[in-house]
Amino acid sequence: MNHGPLVFDYAPPDANRTLFLDRDGVLNEAVLRDGGEISSPRVLSELVLSQDLMDQKTAAAFSGWNLVILTNQPDLERRRTGTELISEINDQIRRYLPLNLVLVCPHTGASGCNCRKPATAMYDYFVKRFPNCTQSSAYIGDRETDYHFARNLKIPFFLRRRHYNQHLQTDSPVIDHLAQIADFL
Numbered sequence: 001m002n003h004g005p006l007v008f009d010y011a012p013p014d015a016n017r018t019l020f021l022d023r024d025g026v027l028n029e030a031v032l033r034d035g036g037e038i039s040s041p042r043v044l045s046e047l048v049l050s051q052d053l054m055d056q057k058t059a060a061a062f063s064g065w066n067l068v069i070l071t072n073q074p075d076l077e078r079r080r081t082g083t084e085l086i087s088e089i090n091d092q093i094r095r096y097l098p099l100n101l102v103l104v105c106p107h108t109g110a111s112g113c114n115c116r117k118p119a120t121a122m123y124d125y126f127v128k129r130f131p132n133c134t135q136s137s138a139y140i141g142d143r144e145t146d147y148h149f150a151r152n153l154k155i156p157f158f159l160r161r162r163h164y165n166q167h168l169q170t171d172s173p174v175i176d177h178l179a180q181i182a183d184f185l
């Protein structure tokens with residue numbers, strides 16, 4: 001498995017501010033497997049896009065920002081899924097949001113890579129390549145890992161509320177609909 005993140009380029013970022021988005025549990029429903037594991041779609045039939053992603057209010061709230069997905073997908077290293085599915089899911093999300101880039105850490109925690117959140121190499125990659133696009137940044141996630149990722153970067157974090165993260169105490173705004181970030185940004 002290559003070192004560093006996989007990069008999917010869709011449109012050159014042209015705004016000076018970038019909204020970074022976790023994928024599973026934010027833009028699509030996380031997949032809950034036997035034993036309570038919070039997981040990712042492994043086949044396209046497991047993909048359920050979030051209702052709020054498909055709401056026009058969300059695209060309106062996100063307009064004026066570059067949109068970049070940063071996602072950990074350790075099932076790639078485990079060979080439980082492939083890059084074709086990642087690409088197909090990107091395309092499904094792009095029906096609703098004009099994504100600029102999707103960056104994917106394909107590694108498991110055991111690999112010791114620098115790109116698996118809460119490590120910051122995916123963000124660092126973006127900033128190095130597009131140095132004028134992060135005058136402001138914000139990040140939306142659903143897991144404690146995401147919170148620590150944003151803390152490591154000292155960028156604003158929004159927790160997308162889900163039933164499995166009710167217990168998570170953060171000092172960050174909690175949103176039940178993606179468009180609610182407009183109240184804070």
Ligand SMILES: [Mg+2]
Pocket residue numbers: 022023024025026141142143
């Ligand atoms: Mg997630």
Ligand SMILES: [Zn+2]
Pocket residue numbers: 004005105106107113114115116
């Ligand atoms: Zn990685």
